[in-house]
Amino acid sequence: MLLWPQTQLIAESAPESDKISVGVTADNAPYSFLEGRALSGYSADILREISFNSGLEFEFRAGSWPELYKAFVAGELDAIDAISYRGYLSDKVLFTEPYHIRQTYLMHDSSRPVGPIDSMDDLRDLQVGVVENMFYVPFLKDQGINIVTYDSILALVRALAFGWVDIAIGPRLSLDYHADTAGFHFLNIVGSAPFDQQSLEDLRIGVQKDQPELFEAIQAALKKIPESRKVELLRRWQEFGGAQTGDQPSLQLDEREQRFLQELGPMRVGVVQDYAPFSFRDGGRLQGLSVDIINRLADMTGIQIIPVSGQWADLLGMFREGRIDILANMSMDRERLSFTQFTDPYYIIPNVAFTRNGGVELNSIDDLRGYDVAITADIFYQDELTQRLGNAAKVFTSQEAMFQALEQERVDVVVSSLPSGNYWIRELNIPGVRIAGELTFENQSGEDLRFGVQTTLEPLAEILNKALATISPTELRSIENRWLGAAMDNGSNEPSELTLSTAEKNWLEQRDYTLSYCVDSDWMPLEGIDSSGNHAGLSAEALRLFSERTNIRFRLVRTKTWQESLDAARDRECDLLPLAMKTPERARYLNFTDPYLQVPNIVLGRIEAPFIEGLGDLREKAIGLVKGYAFAELLKYRYPRLQLVEVENETEGLKLVQENELAGYVTTLPTASYHMQSQGLADLKVIGRIPADWSLSVATRSDQDLLLSIMQKVVASLSEQERRNLESYWRDVRIEQSVDYTLLWQVLAIALLGASLLVYWNRKLDRLNRDLAVANDTLARLSVTDNLTQLGNRSFFDREFRKSFQWCQRNETGLAVAMVDADHFKTINDTFGHEAGDHCLIALADVMRRHFRRETDRLSRFGGEEFVIFTSYHHPEEVIERLDRFREAVADSSTIYSGKSIHLTISIGLATGVPAPADTPAEFLRLADQALYAAKQNGRNRLETRTVKD
Structure with missing residues (x-):
């Protein structure tokens, strides 16, 4: 590196002759290094202190040590930093006392x-x-x-x-x-x-031998720096990366940003569930570095976070469709900028090549040629790698699957972030894995982890940036050490040690170690009040654990409804709610611990109701939800056209669905399972999944900060085994039938009548069983059948496509996937009306059924006017011929609707190939979609093909 020119000055006001040129090493972080054109580091701070104490104005010239030393010896520099005393130099250099011994x-x-x-x-x-x-x-x-x-x-x-x-x-x-x-x-x-003594290095400032006055000035100024100040500066760089150690500034938002947050509803945040240690699900809860950071941002901004966990490819698709608002662990690239606002990176990690091949070095994409390389689906460098490596780039849907393939020698190399790869190598206990090198993609030296924000949510990205900048270095380091430290604990089966402070103990003693609480009386198996007035359910078990750990006695304040419990908490009639979800409204009078339970959120409907892709499918329809439930705020904000009907309790809501007064009912999977078992609700089913889980915490009254501190420590002390036990409490729920033995003598007294009733009951039971069998058959058929065309629906496709793929993979048989799309279908709808369009789709499905009737043929409506046909084959030419006959039959026929003849054509994209062990179903579908796009571009009413394996 060349020395910086004379124009790079620290002080510009002094005349040229008054400036002291000081050579400072540019690549000696954190002692001295360049940030842009500014000099930073501990040694730079010491030099600035000397400048202030002496009145000397330094001109810093940065370069490598050999260059600087050469310039100093040649008399081109007045002084040089970070030089160690050497006797053989004493006739040329005046050495100050050391300002640091390292x-x-x-x-x-x-x-x-x-x-x-x-x-x-x-x-x-x-x-x-x-x-x-x-x-x-x-x-x-x-x-x-x-x-x-x-x-x-x-x-x-x-x-x-x-x-x-x-x-x-x-x-x-x-x-x-x-x-x-x-x-x-x-x-x-x-x-x-x-x-x-060879291990000690003294850092001093060297001055030219012929400048004793300058030396005396620098030496005197150096002595004026108190040792405490040197220690403070050193600690700043050692522990805080150079940042000030005092209080961090609070989050400063302008009036527009404050108003935006006040009007902002709950935010659905996508979090990858298998990207340890940054985000992963363990013991039923999401955790990791990214999870801690987004929770901290929520605390600072007041945003309500609704976590949505899943695989990366699924979450990215949901984000693009607008079904989630923020996506964590998202790297910035050109294509994503078209639909995403990005925050600044909150972490940058190297991408490396993991392999079991000894001796190879892989430092570039070209080095990967000749190897089968595993990458994660939709990772930011997927396109670059697949374009350069072709079929040698194997796309997997999860990190775990990639490293399993490496263990089974189905791939030679796995490209992954360093921490995540190390995690899975340890987790799967894969022997002999080594890092062959660090890779750079799109000129990025590492994977930049950011939060992606919907472009419609301006200025949320900038608000999150301000919050990220406000997180103190101490806190950020604490989060990083927690998840990226070598001894990262992914969950112990032993409870963590619980230590209460003196103030917390005194607070509990003043209340005789007794706390009052309220629950939802009708939310079993999560919580409820039984017929005897006692607290039951999962939260009762949680309080039992809390009581054992702290000796706190929990006293139930009985209420009739959940809304009454919320009102009681707001009026300070109870100290806490053991199972509650944080919302902006509740945060006004309640504090919340970290969540200790997450449960799925679903929509129930009648058995004949069609399955839904999302709540948007139920616009203008009546949807039930218990009054006061957390998701009422989310639904009112996100789906204003829903006719939200608030009911008093779960029982009332389910009854209204049965009576067809509600098109759907929003509840949790545990409570739905419980009521459907206990009440025998065979005429109801799950019709949809809401992409947001219930994150349940202990809620404490907001006027008692010590209470929050106590309950946070209690929740944090739960072991992973205890958390899993709580989760299994609702998953393994069983409904026990009770027997009233007091009626036994009456039964014996009317034995004859009982025998008669038994005959009647058997006949009735047979009829009920037949009805139930019919209902189950109906449920099974409707759950996988498109309501309009009577072909398979998306659920059918998801289930059967994977089965067909795996069967072909095992038997090394060809798999054909054809995507079929009706040409200019919007024109038909606009010209003849949507009912005519539906009539055309029904006719198209009939033609499809006539041409694809073999046992291995599978037909499904993928969505709108798009269909998918998939089947096995021995000769691809046969499949192509069948599809062309089908296409020609559609083009040669017409549909009569309201006396008008409507002609329809179709475009088909076909992907064929024999699935290899490293292939994925998504790869076949993606190629079929590319082929369909080509068919559309090349004139429509045609078939285009793609081959997965050449």
């Missing part, structure tokens, strides 16, 4: 510990990484140590993280700084280097 340390990967290093002998069997030209390199060579040199501390730290060396040697501050900055929290200092 010890040389050893760093290792705690997942590959090297054991104690007490002497040079302990290093002899290790690959030892060092920065070239360090003063101790000759000493190590003389001792016969097997060293590998790197050109910078950053390169050295990455080599250790990737497993290329066993141990790294360098200054502790620099090693820790670069490890933290790169996200390598599994790298830890193992001890000081066993070099005796």
Whole structure:
């Protein structure tokens, strides 16, 4: 690197002759380094302190150490920073006293510990990484140590993280700084280097021998810096990356942004459920670094978060369709900018190549040629890799599946983020995996984790940016250490230690360790009040655990409805709600712990009702929900055209659905299962899934901050086994029939009548069983049948397509997937009306059934005027011929509606191939869709084909 020119000055007001030129190393972070054109670091801070104390104006010139030292010896610099005292230089250089003595340390990967290093002998069997030209390199060579040199501390730290060396040697501050900055929290200092005096390095300022006055001024100014100030500056760079350690500024929003947040409804946030340690589901709850950060942003902004978990490809599709508002772990690329506002990155992680092949180095895409490479579906570099590698790029729907394929030798290389890959290697216990190199995509050195925000939600992205910038370095480091540290605990089966502060204990003692609470009286199996007036359900079990852990006695305040319980909490008649979801309205009078239970959110309907893709399908229809439930706020905001009917309790809501007064009823899966079992509701079914789960916490009265602190500690102390037990409480619910033995004598007294009734009951039971069988058959048929065309619906496709794919994969048989789309269908609807359009679709389905009647043929309506045909084959030409005959039959026929003849043509996109072990159903469907697009572009009323395997 060349020295910066004379124009790069720190102080511009002084005349040229008054400026002191000081050489400062540009690549010695965090002691000295460049951020843009500004000099940063601990040494830079010391030099600025000296400038302030002396009145000298420094002109910093940055470069590499060899360049700087050469310029200093040649007299081109007045002074040089970070030089160590050497006797042979004393006739040329005046050395100040040291402003910092740094010890040389050893760093290792705690997942590959090297054991104690007490002497040079302990290093002899290790690959030892060092920065070239360090003063101790000759000493190590003389001792016969097997060293590998790197050109910078950053390169050295990455080599250790990737497993290329066993141990790294360098200054502790620099090693820790670069490890933290790169996200390598599994790298830890193992001890000081066993070099005796060779391991100490003194940092001083060197001044030209012929400038004694300058030397005296710098020396005097250096002595004026208190040791406490040096310690503060060092700690700032060691622990906080250079940021101030004082109070962070609060979140400052302008009037427009404040008004926007006040009018903002609940936000559905997509979170990948298998992207550990950034986001993953464990023990029934979402957790990880990204989850902690979005929760912190919600606390700072007041936004209500509704988590939506799933696979990345599914979540990205939902985000594009507007079904979720914010998407976590989203990297920015050009294509996504068309439909996404991006926040600044909250974390950047390297993408590396994992392999079980020894000795290979993979540092670029070209290096991957000749290998089968696994990547995650819809990752930001998918298009770049598939274009460059073709069929060698294998797309998987989950991280776990990729690493299972690596273990089973179905792929040679897995490309993944470093922390996530390390997690799955440990989780699956895969032997012999190594990192072959770091990869760069689209000129990005790492994967930038951001929050993607719907473009319609301006200015939410900027608000989140301001909140991200306000998170203190201390708090951010705490979050990172929690999830990225080497000893990351993904869940213990033992409860965490619970320690209450003196203030918390005193607060409980003043209340005789007794807290009052309210529940929903009719929300079983989650919670309820039984016929004896006692608290029952999952939340009763949770309170039992809480009581055992703290000796707190929980006293039930009985209410008749959930709304009464909310009113009682608002009026301070009860201290807490054991199972509640946070909403903006409730946050005015309640505080909430972290969620400890998540349950699915569903829509119930009558058995003959069609399945729905989302609540938008029920616009203008009456939808029931218990009064006061959290999702009432979400639904009113998100679906204003729904006719939301608030009912008093679950029983009333289910009854109104049975009586056909409600088109649907929003509830949780546990409560729906419970009532359908206990009441024998065979005429109801689940008709849809709402893309947002109930995140249930303990809610405490907002005027008692110590109560929130106590309950947060209690919830945090739950072990993963206890959380799983609570979740299984509702999953394994059983309905027990009680027997009233007091009526036994009456039964015996009328035995004869009982016998007669038994005959009657058997006949009635037979009839009921027949009716139930018919209902079940109806349910099974309707659940997978499109209401209009009577072909399979999307649920049918999702189930049968995967089955057909797996059958063909196992039997090495060809699979054909054809996407069929009616040409210019909008014109037909606009010209003849939607009823005529529906008539055409029914006729099209009839033609399809006549041409595809074989046992392996599967037909489904994919949505609108689009259909999918999939089948197995022995010769692809046969499938192409059948599809062409079908296309011609549609074109040659016409549909008569209201006396008018309507002609319809279709375009078909076909994908064929024999599914390989690494192939996915999505790959076949994607190629069929591409072929269909080509058919549309090339004139319509035609068939285009694509082959999955050449």
